[in-house]
Structures are given as C-alpha cells and as structure tokens.
Amino acid sequence: MKRLVLMGAGHSHLLVLKQWSNSPLKDVELVLVTPSAWQYYSGMIPGWLAGHYSVDQCRVDAQSLALAAGAKIVLDSVVDIQADNRQIRLAGGESLDYDWLSIDIGAQTNLESLRGYTGSILSVKPLEQFQQRWSQRYERADGQALHWVLVGGGAAGAELAMAVAHAMPSGTGAQRRLSLVTGKQGLLPDFRPRIRKLARRKLVQLGVEVIEQRGEAAGRHLTLTDGASLSPDLVIAVTGSEAFPFLKTSGLALDTQGFVLVNEYQQSLSHPRVFAAGDVCSRLDQALSRSGVHAVRAAPVLAANLRAATEASEFVAFQPRPHTLYLLSCGDKFAIGSYGPLAFSGRWVWRLKDKIDRGFVEGF
Structure with missing residues (x-):
C-alpha cells in the first residue's frame, strides 16, 4: 500500500484531516x-495571555483528529x-x-537579532513550549519589580505586548515596566498608517513603552540606536520567522x-510528489504574507490535490483573495481590524475575532 505522510499539524493539515474524517x-x-x-491555535494565544481563554480553548486534539481520519500518528x-x-x-x-509528502510545519522564530544576548529569552515559537514557559x-x-521587553514590531509583537500589558502582574507596590522594541522598520511596518496609529495609541494607553529603534544585543543588555541601554529581566522574542535549517x-x-x-x-516546484502549505512555503507566482488566513483558505485545495495525487486525477488551483481580514486583539477585549484600505476598531471587533x-x- 502506498503511503502519504502529513508532516506537521498546522492549520492546513488540521482542516485536511477534518475533511478526510468524513471521507477517508x-x-x-x-x-x-x-x-x-x-x-x-496561534490566533488565540494573545487572548490566552490576557486571561480571556483557558489553554484547552486554544488548542486542537490533533491525535484524535488523525485517528478519526484513519491516520497513524507518529509523535x-x-x-x-x-x-x-x-x-x-x-x-x-x-x-x-x-510516496507523497505534505509539509505544514510553519516556521521558527528568527533569533539572529538577539545573537549575543545572555539574559533570559522566551521565544514565541514553538507555541506549546512558549505556553509552558x-x-x-x-x-x-x-509581587516582583519587573522589566520585560518584547522584541519585534510586527502584528504578533504588537498583539503580545498588549496582552502582556493587560495581564502583567504588578503585586503590591511592585514597579513594572513593559517595553516593545520594534526594530528599525518601526511598529507594524506592513500595515497602513491608520492601523499603526490605532495600535500605537492603544499600546500607550496600556502603559507599553514603544521604542521604534533597533536593539543591539550584548551580554544581558540591549543597546538601542540612540545609545540608551535596556537591562530587562526577560526578553520575549517576536522577531519574525525563518525557515527550518534542515x-x-x-x-x-x-x-x-x-x-x-x-x-x-501547493505542489513543490522540484518534486511533484511533495506538497506544502502555511508558513513553510512560498508561492513563486505571487508574494503572500505568512498568515494563518492563507493557510486556512489553502486547506480545501490541499486536501483536493493530495487526494488527486493518490488517484492520478486533475489538480485544482489555490487563488488567494485580493484582500485579507486582519484582526489584532488589544489585551482588554478590544481589537483593531484591517481589510484592504479599511481600518476599524472597537469592542465589536474583538467580539468578531x-x-x-x-x-x-x-x-474540530
């Protein structure tokens, strides 16, 4: 019997398994x-940090899902x-x-900018280890005096900073300080000015010190572009993604x-029996952001094409939508939304998210 291996349990593969549980x-x-x-589920981790969800509400039982689809699972x-x-x-x-391989393992945190830092670092990926640590x-x-620094000015960095600010314990009389070091590109560089303005305003309201500079790591210190130095108790790395070295x-x-x-x-350009979806892959014909939204929308196409590969039938193409809905949670059941040229915010946006x-x- 021929073998199809699903490598990783990312968004796309979870949805593929769900479909195949009804039609093996x-x-x-x-x-x-x-x-x-x-x-x-990465989309709910900021909400978990902020105290709005339990751990069980933020995760999927991949093992049970695989068994329902008739798959053997290798942990x-x-x-x-x-x-x-x-x-x-x-x-x-x-x-x-x-005989066929489908890859959906995401990516790992790029820690290059923190090379040389010897203090305590908490990387946002892998998510299970992040949750535990x-x-x-x-x-x-x-009850402790704290200075925590998040490094990374993208959507994940902004969301996590606001979640941590909402939940960060201060204790009786304890001083707390929370900083977001965005890097030289600033806050939310891939978003429109209106979104950046809304996010910056919310971060400031929550007491987050937004530092739109690069931090040079050495020892237990981060030296900023203007020469100032930070000596945090903890660095939370949200510094973007990089491909797995192997x-x-x-x-x-x-x-x-x-x-x-x-x-x-969703088929490899060099090896037709290999497929990939989610953050682990790039389209040659068009640039797509590394977003769970694309992974979710690609899942039905991936499921159809993997089945087609095993049956030697025709493939279908994945056509991403021209605009993507982005919803950024802001810690206190408030959210900011973006869709194409539109920007909006409010508690209703959080309820939608x-x-x-x-x-x-x-x-599932």
Whole structure:
C-alpha cells in the first residue's frame, strides 16, 4: 500500500484531516508526523495571555483528529528530508519512506537579532513550549519589580505586548515596566498608517513603552540606536520567522529565505510528489504574507490535490483573495481590524475575532 505522510499539524493539515474524517482516502496509508498530540491555535494565544481563554480553548486534539481520519500518528519531530529518496528522518532516529509528502510545519522564530544576548529569552515559537514557559514565568513574577521587553514590531509583537500589558502582574507596590522594541522598520511596518496609529495609541494607553529603534544585543543588555541601554529581566522574542535549517539539505526547491517553493496547486516546484502549505512555503507566482488566513483558505485545495495525487486525477488551483481580514486583539477585549484600505476598531471587533477564533477551534 502506498503511503502519504502529513508532516506537521498546522492549520492546513488540521482542516485536511477534518475533511478526510468524513471521507477517508482509499487504499492509501496515511501518517501524521507531529511532535505533540496537541496543536495550539496561534490566533488565540494573545487572548490566552490576557486571561480571556483557558489553554484547552486554544488548542486542537490533533491525535484524535488523525485517528478519526484513519491516520497513524507518529509523535516525533522531523530533522531531515531527502526528497530525492522520498524519505524523512525523525529526531528519535527512525526513518520513514513516503510516496507523497505534505509539509505544514510553519516556521521558527528568527533569533539572529538577539545573537549575543545572555539574559533570559522566551521565544514565541514553538507555541506549546512558549505556553509552558510563560506559565512558569508568570507564576514566579507576582509581587516582583519587573522589566520585560518584547522584541519585534510586527502584528504578533504588537498583539503580545498588549496582552502582556493587560495581564502583567504588578503585586503590591511592585514597579513594572513593559517595553516593545520594534526594530528599525518601526511598529507594524506592513500595515497602513491608520492601523499603526490605532495600535500605537492603544499600546500607550496600556502603559507599553514603544521604542521604534533597533536593539543591539550584548551580554544581558540591549543597546538601542540612540545609545540608551535596556537591562530587562526577560526578553520575549517576536522577531519574525525563518525557515527550518534542515530544509536547506532536503533537495527541494527553496526561495532565497529557505522556504519551500510551491505552485498554484501547493505542489513543490522540484518534486511533484511533495506538497506544502502555511508558513513553510512560498508561492513563486505571487508574494503572500505568512498568515494563518492563507493557510486556512489553502486547506480545501490541499486536501483536493493530495487526494488527486493518490488517484492520478486533475489538480485544482489555490487563488488567494485580493484582500485579507486582519484582526489584532488589544489585551482588554478590544481589537483593531484591517481589510484592504479599511481600518476599524472597537469592542465589536474583538467580539468578531472571538467568534471567528472560537469557531475555528471548536470546529474540530
């Protein structure tokens, strides 16, 4: 029997498994390889940090989902792909051959800007480890004088800064300080000026010190562009994404940043039996932001094309929409929204985001 391996339990693969639980593949051995039985939903992590959700409300039981779809699950991490040999190697030492491979492992946090920093760093990825380490750190923080610094001025950095500001324990008489070091591109560089203005205003309202400079890491200090120095108790790294290093030796066609190049069918440009979706891949024909929105919308196409690959039938193309709805939670059940040229904010926007996020997780 031929084997299809789903590598990773990202948004796309979760939705593929959900679809196949109602209509399983025929005459194909399906295997899901993922390091954890649980998959955390990134869109709800700021809300969890702010205290609006429990851990269970923010994660999907990937193991049960895989079993419902008729898949075998392997709880391990992939450390090597040999695309020419149709084989992956796992952290535990096992090798797994495949006839078709679909990759949905996301990306890892790019810590290059913090190289040389010897203080305490909490990276936002992987999300499960972030959740565990944050919980431990938060429990120890009550009543202490604190200075926490988030590094990274993108959407995730802004959302997490506002969530932490909302939840950050101050204790009786304890001094707290929360800073967001955005980098030289400033706050939310990929968004329109109106969104940046709304986010900056909300950050300031929540007591976040917004520093639109680059921080040079050395020892336990971050030296800013203007020469000032920060010596935080904790650095939370939200410094953007980078591809997993093992992709470089996979033999797969990659873009200049090391992400898997795919066509409109989510199919590798170099190896037709390999597919990819989510943050791990890039489209050659058009630039797409690394957003869970695209991963969700690509899922039905990926499911159809993986089935088509096993049945030698025709593929369908994924056509991204011209505009994407972005909803940024702001800590206190307030949110900022963006859709094309439109910008809006309010508690109603948070309720919209809450409905969408809960609907996604509860749908499994």
